[in-house]
Amino acid sequence: MSHFGDRLIEEGRRKRTALVVGLDPDLRFIPEAIRQGADPETGEGAEEAIFAFNRVVIDAVAEHVVAVKPQLAYYEIYGASGITALERTIRYARSKGLLVLNDAKRGDIGPTSAAYARAFLGDGPIAGDMVTVNPFLGSDGYMPFIETAEAAGKGVFVLLKTSNPSSGELQDLKLDGGGMLYMKLAEELERLAARSIGLHGYSCVGAVVGGTYPEEARAIRTALKSAIFLVPGYGAQGGSADSLRPFFDARGEGAIVSSSRAILYAYRNVGEHWSSLSEAEISRAIGEEASRAKDAINAVRGLRSQ
Numbered sequence: 001m002s003h004f005g006d007r008l009i010e011e012g013r014r015k016r017t018a019l020v021v022g023l024d025p026d027l028r029f030i031p032e033a034i035r036q037g038a039d040p041e042t043g044e045g046a047e048e049a050i051f052a053f054n055r056v057v058i059d060a061v062a063e064h065v066v067a068v069k070p071q072l073a074y075y076e077i078y079g080a081s082g083i084t085a086l087e088r089t090i091r092y093a094r095s096k097g098l099l100v101l102n103d104a105k106r107g108d109i110g111p112t113s114a115a116y117a118r119a120f121l122g123d124g125p126i127a128g129d130m131v132t133v134n135p136f137l138g139s140d141g142y143m144p145f146i147e148t149a150e151a152a153g154k155g156v157f158v159l160l161k162t163s164n165p166s167s168g169e170l171q172d173l174k175l176d177g178g179g180m181l182y183m184k185l186a187e188e189l190e191r192l193a194a195r196s197i198g199l200h201g202y203s204c205v206g207a208v209v210g211g212t213y214p215e216e217a218r219a220i221r222t223a224l225k226s227a228i229f230l231v232p233g234y235g236a237q238g239g240s241a242d243s244l245r246p247f248f249d250a251r252g253e254g255a256i257v258s259s260s261r262a263i264l265y266a267y268r269n270v271g272e273h274w275s276s277l278s279e280a281e282i283s284r285a286i287g288e289e290a291s292r293a294k295d296a297i298n299a300v301r302g303l304r305s306q
């Protein structure tokens, strides 16, 4: 079975990018040319509008990204039609040769986590190549995802030091033996990652480390050498490219940086008439922002733009 860590590193080398674009479609911000009257409140027409928007985004960013990252919340709002839009989005992303990272942040008791792992890492209609996992329930909550990923040649990103302002309330709790909770989890993840390290030194077990916490990332990078970092918080949450160096290894690899709103809604920078833009104008704005983000991240990685 191929090591997923190798697959992700090689995809990044092949496309000279470490960017992931999040597919967090908010119907309120989708211009009329694509929304076609879909109603954000009632969900009327949501499936078509969400899929149409995601297809424009995927076409615009495909050459600039290592993967796309659907955020389950924006699909679950609309129940079955939202999930159908997700299924169609995953199929379309796959047809463009893209890796799919479902940002589901799942975690439960063992048997339920095993069912979630089958849903997101198996062969079902919403399964992708990677999934985010919430480790709050401890090892019997996240191990079913890691075991499923190892067997399926897929990847898992475990929430470790999240990008949000209140992450420290729990993640930074000081432990009796000294050190903080997130560092204790980082050491445990390194132990688990070491079970499945590929040719390039990385495992199918990854970790989520917010781009808003570069100092913490520096310490985590040292303790967690075998895990690829998923780095959200760049762009809309204030994480800047300049602060991203500590997330990468000495080769400028080992992390993928995600951005959703800053890229998805780049066309809103034109002013309040954004809702009447044409599909071509929408696509161009999104593609240009993704290209800019890719180049800014590559500069920090020590890669010159092509």
Ligand SMILES: O=C(O)c1cc(=O)[nH]c(=O)n1[C@@H]1O[C@H](COP(=O)(O)O)[C@@H](O)[C@H]1O
Binding pocket: 022, 024, 071, 103, 105, 132, 161, 162, 163, 164, 208, 209, 210, 232, 233, 234, 235, 236, 237, 258, 259, 260, 261, 262
């Ligand atoms: O797992 C995630 O992707 C995630 C972890 C984290 O610590 N912070 C975080 O923002 N995210 C997700 O990453 C995306 C960030 O969106 P933007 O702030 O618009 O780039 C959202 O879908 C969040 O749910």
